[in-house]
Amino acid sequence: MLLKDLAEMAGVSLSTVSRALHGDARISEATRKRIQEIADREHFVLSKSASALASRKSFRITALFVDHFNTWFTSTSLEGLYSVISQSDYDLFPLALHTPEELDTFFRLLSRNNNTDGIIISSIHLSDSHTEQLAASHIPVVGLDSYGTQGYDAAVVLNNDESMLMAARRIKLLGHTAIGFVHYPQPGLFHDYSYSERIPQFERICRAQGYPERSFHHFASSNGKADREGVESILRQWTATTPRPSVLFVETDDFAITLMSALREQGLRIPEDVSVVGFDDNPVSKLIGLATFRQNALGNARYAAQTMLSLLKADQPEGSLPERADLAGVKAAESDAQKPMFSRDFTSFIARRTLGPAPKNAARH
Amino acid sequence: MLLKDLAEMAGVSLSTVSRALHGDARISEATRKRIQEIADREHFVLSKSASALASRKSFRITALFVDHFNTWFTSTSLEGLYSVISQSDYDLFPLALHTPEELDTFFRLLSRNNNTDGIIISSIHLSDSHTEQLAASHIPVVGLDSYGTQGYDAAVVLNNDESMLMAARRIKLLGHTAIGFVHYPQPGLFHDYSYSERIPQFERICRAQGYPERSFHHFASSNGKADREGVESILRQWTATTPRPSVLFVETDDFAITLMSALREQGLRIPEDVSVVGFDDNPVSKLIGLATFRQNALGNARYAAQTMLSLLKADQPEGSLPERADLAGVKAAESDAQKPMFSRDFTSFIARRTLGPAPKNAARH
DNA sequence: CTGAAAGCGCTTACAG
DNA sequence: CTGAAAGCGCTTACAG
Numbered sequence: 190m191l192l193k194d195l196a197e198m199a200g201v202s203l204s205t206v207s208r209a210l211h212g213d214a215r216i217s218e219a220t221r222k223r224i225q226e227i228a229d230r231e232h233f234v235l236s237k238s239a240s241a242l243a244s245r246k247s248f249r250i251t252a253l254f255v256d257h258f259n260t261w262f263t264s265t266s267l268e269g270l271y272s273v274i275s276q277s278d279y280d281l282f283p284l285a286l287h288t289p290e291e292l293d294t295f296f297r298l299l300s301r302n303n304n305t306d307g308i309i310i311s312s313i314h315l316s317d318s319h320t321e322q323l324a325a326s327h328i329p330v331v332g333l334d335s336y337g338t339q340g341y342d343a344a345v346v347l348n349n350d351e352s353m354l355m356a357a358r359r360i361k362l363l364g365h366t367a368i369g370f371v372h373y374p375q376p377g378l379f380h381d382y383s384y385s386e387r388i389p390q391f392e393r394i395c396r397a398q399g400y401p402e403r404s405f406h407h408f409a410s411s412n413g414k415a416d417r418e419g420v421e422s423i424l425r426q427w428t429a430t431t432p433r434p435s436v437l438f439v440e441t442d443d444f445a446i447t448l449m450s451a452l453r454e455q456g457l458r459i460p461e462d463v464s465v466v467g468f469d470d471n472p473v474s475k476l477i478g479l480a481t482f483r484q485n486a487l488g489n490a491r492y493a494a495q496t497m498l499s500l501l502k503a504d505q506p507e508g509s510l511p512e513r514a515d516l517a518g519v520k521a522a523e524s525d526a527q528k529p530m531f532s533r534d535f536t537s538f539i540a541r542r543t544l545g546p547a548p549k550n551a552a553r554h
Numbered sequence: 555m556l557l558k559d560l561a562e563m564a565g566v567s568l569s570t571v572s573r574a575l576h577g578d579a580r581i582s583e584a585t586r587k588r589i590q591e592i593a594d595r596e597h598f599v600l601s602k603s604a605s606a607l608a609s610r611k612s613f614r615i616t617a618l619f620v621d622h623f624n625t626w627f628t629s630t631s632l633e634g635l636y637s638v639i640s641q642s643d644y645d646l647f648p649l650a651l652h653t654p655e656e657l658d659t660f661f662r663l664l665s666r667n668n669n670t671d672g673i674i675i676s677s678i679h680l681s682d683s684h685t686e687q688l689a690a691s692h693i694p695v696v697g698l699d700s701y702g703t704q705g706y707d708a709a710v711v712l713n714n715d716e717s718m719l720m721a722a723r724r725i726k727l728l729g730h731t732a733i734g735f736v737h738y739p740q741p742g743l744f745h746d747y748s749y750s751e752r753i754p755q756f757e758r759i760c761r762a763q764g765y766p767e768r769s770f771h772h773f774a775s776s777n778g779k780a781d782r783e784g785v786e787s788i789l790r791q792w793t794a795t796t797p798r799p800s801v802l803f804v805e806t807d808d809f810a811i812t813l814m815s816a817l818r819e820q821g822l823r824i825p826e827d828v829s830v831v832g833f834d835d836n837p838v839s840k841l842i843g844l845a846t847f848r849q850n851a852l853g854n855a856r857y858a859a860q861t862m863l864s865l866l867k868a869d870q871p872e873g874s875l876p877e878r879a880d881l882a883g884v885k886a887a888e889s890d891a892q893k894p895m896f897s898r899d900f901t902s903f904i905a906r907r908t909l910g911p912a913p914k915n916a917a918r919h
Numbered sequence: 920c921t922g923a924a925a926g927c928g929c930t931t932a933c934a935g
Numbered sequence: 936c937t938g939a940a941a942g943c944g945c946t947t948a949c950a951g
Contacts, residue, residue, distance in 0.1 A: 190665065192929065202938045207930060215936060234667045238612060239928035241603035242943045257633050259852075264629035268622050271650060282645055285636060300555065302599045302944090450841050473838045476815050487624075557945065567922045572946060580920060604944035607927045667928090922951085930943085935936105 190233050198231075199224050210235065237280075241303075250274055250497060251305040252283045253295070255312060260443055261471040262486055266311050266333060269490025277498055279306065292319070299326040307497045309333055311490075312384065315340030329500040333493040334484065336386040343496045345489045349468075352482050353391045356466070357398045360436055363541045365464075366404060368395060369427055369434030373410035373419055373444055384440050387468055391438060406430050408437075415444040420451045435463060436539065442467035442474055442481050449479060460540035480538035555598050563596075564589050575600065602645075606668075615639055615862060616670040617648045618660070620677060625808055626836040627851055631676050631698060634855025642863055644671065657684070664691040672862045674698055676855075677749065680705035694865040698858040699849065701751040708861045710854045714752065714833075717847050718759045721831070725801055726763055728906045730829070733760060734792060734799030738775035738784055738809055749805050752833055756803060771795050773802075780809040785816045800828060801904065807832035807839055807846050814844060825905035845903035 196206045201220065209216045209224040216224075227233075241247050252270050254263050267283055274281040282305070286292050296319050299308075308323075311333040315323070320340035323330050332344030360368065370388045392405055408426040410419030427433065439445035445467030449459055459465055459478055467474060470483035561571045566585065574581045574589040581589075592598075606612050617635050619628050632648055639646040647670070651657050661684050664673075673688075676698040680688070685705035688695050697709030725733065735753045757770055773791040775784030792798065804810035810832030814824055824830055824843055832839060835848035 190667075203929080204931080204938055204940095205936090208937090211930090217936060220936080232662055232665060234663050234665050234669065236607070236667045236928055237669050238603045238606035239943090240930075242601070242607050242945080243928075243930040245930090245943065247603060258623075258636060259626065259629040259633040261624065264624040264632075267629075267632075267648075268624040268650075271623060271648070275650070280647060282647060283632075283636070285633075285640070297597055298599050300597060300599045302555070302601045304599065304602050446838070446841060473811070473841075476811060476838075476842050568945080569922055569924095569947080570920090573921090576946090582920060585920085601944055604927090605946075607929080608944075608946040610927065610946090920951105923949095925946105925948090927944105927946085930941105932941090933939095935938085 190231055192235070195224065195228060195231070195233055198227050245303060247303050247306050248279050249282050249305045250279045250307045250309065250494075250501075252281055253308060253310045253313070254283060254285045256285060256287055258283065258285060261473075262441070262443075262469050262484070263311070265486040266490040269487040270309060270333075270494045273491050273494035273498070279498070279501070296322040299323070299328060307331070307501055309493055309497055310335070310341075329497065331493050331497045331500070334486070334489055342500060345493045345496070347386075347484065347489075349387065349390070349482055349484075350394070353394045354398075356482070357391070357395045357400075359539070360395075361398055361400070363539060365434075365436045367406065367430075367432045367434040368400070368404055369406045369408055369430070369437040371408050371410075371423055371437055371439040371444065371448065373415050373440065374413050384468065387440055388438065406434050410444075415441070415447055417447070417451075420444075420447050423448060424451055424455070433463075437463060437465050439465065439467045442469040442471035442479065445479055445481070446471070446473060446477065449477060460538055464539040466539065478538050555596055557600070560589070560593060560596065560598055563592050610668060612668050612671050613644050614647045614670045615644045615672045615674060615859075615866075617646060618673060618675045618678070619648065619650045621650060621652055623648070623650060626838075627806070627808070627834050627849070628676070630851040631855040634852040635674060635698075635859045638856050638859035638863070644863075644866070661687040664688070664693060672696070672866055674858055674862055675700070675706075694862065696858050696862045696865070699851070699854055707865060710858045710861070712751075712849065712854075714755070714847055714849075715759070718756045719763075721847070722756070722760045722763045722765075724904070725760075726765070728904060730799075730801045731765075731769060732771065732795075732797045732799040733765070733769055734771045734773055734795070734802040736773050736775075736788055736802055736804040736809065736813065738780050738805065739778050749833065752805055753803065771799050775809075780806070780812055782812070782816075785809075785812050788813060789816055789820070798828075802828060802830050804830065804832045807834040807836035807844065810844055810846070811836070811838060811842065814842060825903055829904040831904065843903050 196203045209221045307329045309331045323340050329342050332341035334347050335344045338344045408423045411422030412419050467479050467481040470481045474481045561568045574586045636646050672694045674696045688705050694707050697706035699712050700709045703709045773788045776787030777784050832846040835846045839846045
């Protein structure tokens with residue numbers, strides 16, 4: 190069943206059918222309805238390839254993620270993008286890249302070949318050369334959960350400043366004087382995850398709260414990963430530190446969860462012996478007693494998708510992108526702009542600093 | 555930069571460039587290399603729409619999921635499919651459907667319009683009418699984590715029989731005489747999730763182990779969902795049952811995790827007061843003390859994707875599908891065929907049945 | 920081993 | 936309000 194068959198059945202031309210199916214205002218309501226009914230009855234579907242080729246669009250939106258889909262944060266972002274884009278004429282194509290080289294290749298091949306109409310990039314800082322390549326491609330680019338806006342036509346920017354301020358004050362009130370920061374800098378992989386900005390930012394804010402330099406201790410995963418080995422290297426560093434930090438801030442919930450599991454296996458109680466704070470508000474955090482900063486992964490993704498659809502719509506009439514300057518809007522998702530966000534149990538999962546002797550089991554290892 | 559520009563630069567015809575880029579054996583090695591070098595240097599990329607239209611393929615594989623991407627099981631399946639398909643010429647196009655109506659529409663519109671070359675369907679039983687529609691579409695269909703094979707050209711079938719047998723014996727040894735089964739039958743939504751087969755299957759196996767009929771108690775979520783309200787309705791039913799089941803088998807880890815959280819909020823200890831067993835081996839299960847049957851979500855998905863690529867390859871020469879009978883292979887992913895699979899902590903997370911009085915807090919509500 | 924030409928199934932100026 | 940025709944950028948028999 191092709192367009193020409195439909196045209197024959199309806200007794201009109203190809204052009205008329207095509208226009209009717211797209212709701213072209215020039216087609217009379219009666220004709221449109223008649224054609225639509227035949228199309229429905231025959232279960233007619235346009236060929237995407239043919240439509241795309243003829244219209245010089247791809248009807249695809251590419252969603253670029255780092256590493257894997259099966260983390261809470263990535264899969265929730267994907268869900269958010271999908272829930273919006275599936276309602277439009279566009280198809281969502283998710284892409285997962287694992288190394289900076291793959292990222293480079295992706296940007297290098299962004300051509301005018303029209304294989305994607307828009308790109309949504311999650312949690313990545315764009316380098317100068319990526320920025321140039323994107324600009325040259327004339328494809329709209331929306332940042333999702335990015336820290337800055339460089340290279341993006343629009344970006345949903347993470348901003349935990351207010352939450353961090355509240356957290357820093359709270360920690361101080363509870364008497365914590367030694368603070369541990371836990372990183373996993375993925376050597377050789379992406380250095381420019383947006384979450385790598387979280388810790389430095391929080392440290393700045395703590396400093397502004399009057400914490401002296403020696404309060405801060407940085408622990409980095411020895412292999413750069415959030416796995417068993419990485420976690421154990423963190424534990425070793427933490428145990429060897431004097432005074433031992435009574436609260437640990439971890440770049441992501443995923444890593445914090447693995448870390449907590451290891452801490453408990455060592456016989457440590459959380460939060461009595463050490464408090465752990467993550468970022469993301471993975472739903473599991475509540476179940477296992479992890480305090481966490483909330484990131485509205487779903488809402489941010491939906492907002493980014495809507496922004497992309499707007500850009501695509503704005504793009505239509507002129508056939509070329511509006512001036513880059515007009516688009517460059519740094520927007521926080523509405524829901525995020527309002528208020529500091531913590532997991533519901535943020536406070537209860539952080540203990541008043543213990544002043545007694547170190548717990549028995551903590552030293553072994 | 556189009557194919558014709560490349561042809562000009564290389565001093566050959568369009569046909570030659572196209573063939574060279576596709577590794578056609580008729581093109582001399584020297585010519586092929588020369589063309590490839592120019593293509594690389596110019597960052598040339600074929601237009602997918604044009605290639606698809608001309609070759610009458612779509613270069614898309616559709617992955618059909620139920621509900622949401624941000625569950626552990628779905629996102630892990632997606633990851634597995636992606637890791638295989640991204641290495642091929644095909645693009646992975648994920649689809650999430652929420653109601654049987656959407657599913658019907660999807661099947662009805664599967665046409666010869668070539669918008670997808672293959673369909674991978676996760677965790678769904680196909681009805682007779684879907685089976686017919688699929689057969690009529692002549693599109694290869696692979697089942698992922700299905701319980702049966704109806705309607706599929708090939709299927710990775712879930713088979714927990716041996717694990718269930720071991721679990722049933724273990725439960726018996728530990729002295730559990732009252733067993734609770736927890737469902738969430740999603741009224742009005744899909745009745746044919748493959749996981750809805752888990753409980754009946756396990757009940758059969760327990761019966762074969764000599765459990766009398768009165769040992770079994772079924773608890774269904776009042777609203778059919780795995781949310782707070784659903785969980786609380788389960789708790790009410792469980793509390794009202796005499797003798798109160800000392801072990802609860804839950805259809806999925808996701809629901810089991812929510813249930814455990816509610817149980818603990820009621821002051822119940824797990825597994826001392828009640829043991830909880832789920833299905834899936836969500837990595838979190840270990841952290842929170844949930845015993846669970848392992849499903850190799852990642853491996854199964856990879857296997858399904860590989861199977862799809864094979865079908866697509868087999869499909870190529872003749873231009874039509876091989877006889878359906880030849881394809882109909884019921885295959886368990888290799889890794890799953892071997893051995894019963896439990897979470898590492900399966901046994902330690904199930905307590906010997908407590909014979910003392912019911913815990914104090916359990917009755918309130 | 921290579922090329923000229925038809926055609927994939929649509930969209931969209933252009934003309935009326 | 937509708938139609939005839941060109942064209943989107945490739946692939947692939949067919950011919951040599």
